Amino acid sequence: MAFLGLALAVLLLSMASAAAPCAEKEKSSLLQFLADLSMDGGLAMSWRNGTVDCCSWEGITCNRHGAVTEVSLPQRGLKGHISSDLSGLTALQRLNLSHNLFSGGLPLKRLVSSTAMIVVDVSYNHLGGGLGELPSSDTIHGWPLQVLNISSNMFTGEFPSSSWKSMKNLVALNASNNSFSGQVPSSFCLGSPSIAVLDLQHNQFNGNIPSVLGNCSMLRVLxxxxxxxxxxxxxxxxxxxxLERLSFRGTGLQGTLDGAVGKLTDLVALDLGENNFTGKIPESIGQLKRLEELYLDYNMLSGELPSNLSNCTSLRNMNLMYNNFSGLLSKVNFATLQNLEILDIAINNLSGVIPETIYSCTNLIALRVAGNNFHGELSPRIVNLKSLTFLSIYGNSFTNITKAFQILKSSNTIRVLFMGKNFMCEAMPQDKTIDGFDNLQVLAIDQSSLTGKMPTWLSKLKNLEVLFLNDNRLKGQIPSWINLLSRLLYLDLSNNNLTGKIQTALLDMTMLKSINSAYPSYFVLPIFFVESHQYLQANAFPKVLDLSNNNFTGRIPQDIGQLALLNSLNLSFNRFYGQIPQALCNLTNLEVLDLSSNLLTGTIPTALNNLHFLSMFNISNNDLEGSVPTEGQLSTFPESSFDGNPKLCGSMLIHHCNAIEAPPNSNVMARDLSEKIIFSIAFAVSFVLGVLYDQLVLSTFHCCIHL
Structure with a gap:
């Protein structure tokens, strides 16, 4: 054996030494390709200044006859046009120019005319124009091309239809993420009977799905x-x-789901989400024993979930959210779905209790049952889900919030917890023994009319980044421990009965003062505010401080200018008095600023014009005076942003400023007590009138949590 190994090594060495250098013609084609580049990514150093043998150049592979068989230059920052001179490499089998900056057209006709070309990958470039028809082959076997990846470019026009008659060997075609139009070509399987992968996602194809695709006997991915x-x-x-993977997501298809889907017994992934399908899930779904991913979300499906789903024992991800499913979830025996990792049935009409069999799915990492009609108490068996990181029971009719938190405190893996719109009118849990939640990043206990104070156990959530306590009946002051939540970047306390002044601790929130350098972590499921706003990581949330609709009083402190990263500040519908602090001009990242319906006096600081990102501004229903700036950012907002301040004047207001009016002193003395009393009465009236306005002018960042 040792002798044979030595002999083989000698043979390989002799063959390597006998390999011929590249031909001059091959070298010339490569140098012409290089010459057409405006950015060469350092290739010139290797090619022009290196060895004369192009077979030794970076990214080049030759056969033992010195003919170039592969050009592999992905992710090199190459820019320019793809030279048609590459067709001079007559033995070229594989061309990989993906993830670069190439523009212009693709000389596909010249490239595939090679009798050797097997793989062409030019994905993730800036190539454009039409693809053009390909030449006919002179041989009965057609062109040898097997893999063509032109995805993530800017190709336009109709996809060539007759080209595939010569592509008899094509196995995989990826034309996704372009702008191809017209109908989906129906000639793929006729010209390319061996095609196994066909990816046409994210284009502008229209019309119907060609029925002849059913003749693609080798097709595994569509x-x-x-x-x-x-x-x-x-x-x-x-x-x-x-077929193993079938996706028609977001295409506008309609009709019912045919029971014939049960014939696709090799199916691993089925994605029909974001369409207009109606009717029930067919019972034949249970025949898909290999199915791992099922996406039927954002349709109009209805009826009970078929019990046969229990037969899909390979399921890992099941997403049925945003449909009209009804009945009991217990129709499905989840104990058979031991591989299930993600279950999303949010926004349906399911009822009853959460079936105990779900807690047998010990691999579950995300469970979202939000927006249904479930009731009862949270089951202690939920602690069996040792890998659970995402739990949303939002918008149901669960009861006994204290018990729920006593159970969940043992689930140290949970990072996202949505409990809101349940436990109506119960008391906020104050039990000091509630701890755990070591990894919790997002917590929502909102829209539940909970009574009591902000509980001290919240101060233990050291990794908390997003906290929703809005739309409850919490009272008392903001606790001094709030700054212990050093990672908090989104705090919504709106629509409560909180009182007192803005605490100094609230203005010392680390994440709102300086950029976090921590590596962002991603959620298993996206968090929705509304359908158009989804967040996959906590760091993607806007930086928000919302104290609106409470009973806070006192002056807005100058130190609020320390929260330099804030995107949205809402202090509306409180009892803040005094002047608008000049320090607000330091919040240069603000997109939303709402100080409406307070007792503010004095003038509008002109420095607020420095807030160039403001898209929503409201100071209505106060007692401000003087002129509204006629230039800059503030001048772009409508009259409604300034309503309810009779002493204000400006070109966009009913009350225009007189040229002879002297500008008011910016250092306005504090109003005496009697004036405050009078204005307080006026404020009470304006409060009621302003509620409607507040509802119509909701901030982009203050939306009801759905999921």
Whole structure:
């Protein structure tokens, strides 16, 4: 054996030494390719200034005859046009120019005319224009091309239809993330009977799904999502029984889900989300024993969930959110779904209690049952879900919030916890023994009319970044321990009965003062405010401080200017008095500033014009005076932003400023007590009138949590 190994090594060494250098013609083609680049990513150093043998150049592979067989230059920062001179490399089999900055057209006709080309990958560039028809092959076997990846470019026009008659060997085509239009080509399987992967996602295809795709007997992956299709899924498509992955997400398809889907027994992933399907999930779904991913979200499906879902024992991810499913969830025996990791059934009409069988799914990492009609108490068995990181029971009719937190405190893996819109009118848990939640980043206990004070156990949540306590009936002051939540970047305490002044501790919140250098971590499921706003990590949340609709009083402190990272500050509908602090001009990241319906006096600081990102500004229903700036950012807001301040004047207001009026002194003396009393009465009236306005002019960052 040792002798044979030595002999083989000698043979390989002799073959390597016998390998011929590249031909001059090959070298010339490569140098012309280099010459067409405006940015070469350092290739010139290797190619022009290196060895004369191009077979030794970076990214170049040759056969033993010195012919170039592979050009592999991904992620090199190359910029320019792809030279058609590459077609001079007659033995070239693989071309990989992906993840660069190439622009212009793709000389595909010249490239595939090679009798050797097997793989072309030019994905993730800036190539554009039409693809063009490909030449016919002179041989009965057609062109040898097997893999063509032109994804993530800017190609336009209709996809060439007759080209594939010569692509008899094509196995994989990825044309996703372009701007191809017209109908989905129906000739793929006719010209390329071996095609196994067809990805046309994120284009502008229209029309119906060609029924002839059902003749693609070798097709394993069909992805046509995010186009503008119409009609239904043709019955013939279910004849493509080799399919393993099928996606028509976001295409506008309609109709019912055909029971013939049960014929696709090799299916691993089925994504029909974001369409207009109606009716029930067919019972035949239970025949898909290999199914791991099922996405039927954002449709109009209804009825009870079929019990046969229990037969899909390979399921890992099931997303049925935003439909009209009803009945009992217990129809499905989740004890058989031991591989289930993500279950999302939010925003349906399911009722009853959460079935105990769910707690047998010990691999579950995300459970979202928000927006249904579930009731009862949280089961102690939920602690069996040792890997659970995301839990949302938001918007149901659960009871006994204290018991729920006593149970969940043992779940140290939870990072996202939505409990809001449950436990109506109960008392906020004050039990000091509640601890745990070591990894909790997002907590929502909102819209529940909970009574009591902000509980001290919240101060133990050292990793908390987002806290929603809005729309309750909490009273008392903001506790001094609030600054112990050093990672907090989003705090919503609006619509409560909180009192007192703005605490100094609130102005010492680390994450609102300086940029966090911690590496961001991602959630298992996106967090929704509204459908158009989704967040996959806590750091992506806007930096928000919302104290609106409470009974806070005193002056707005100058130290509020320390919260330099704030994107939204809402202090409306309180009893703050005194002047608008000049320090607000330091909050240069502000997009929302709402100081409406308070007792503020004095003039509008002109320095607020420095807040160039403001998209929503409201100081209505105060007692401000003087002129509204006629230039700069503040002048761009409508009259409604200044309403209810009869002493204000400006070109956009009913009360115009007289040229002879002297500007008021910016250092206005404090009003005497009697004036405050009179204005307080006026404020009470304006408060009621302002509520409607406040509801109409909601901040972008103050939306009801859905999930």
């Amino acid at each position: 992805m046509v999502g995010h186009n503008s299709l119409s009609g239904t899924i043709p019955d013939e498509l279910f004849n493509a029984t080799s």
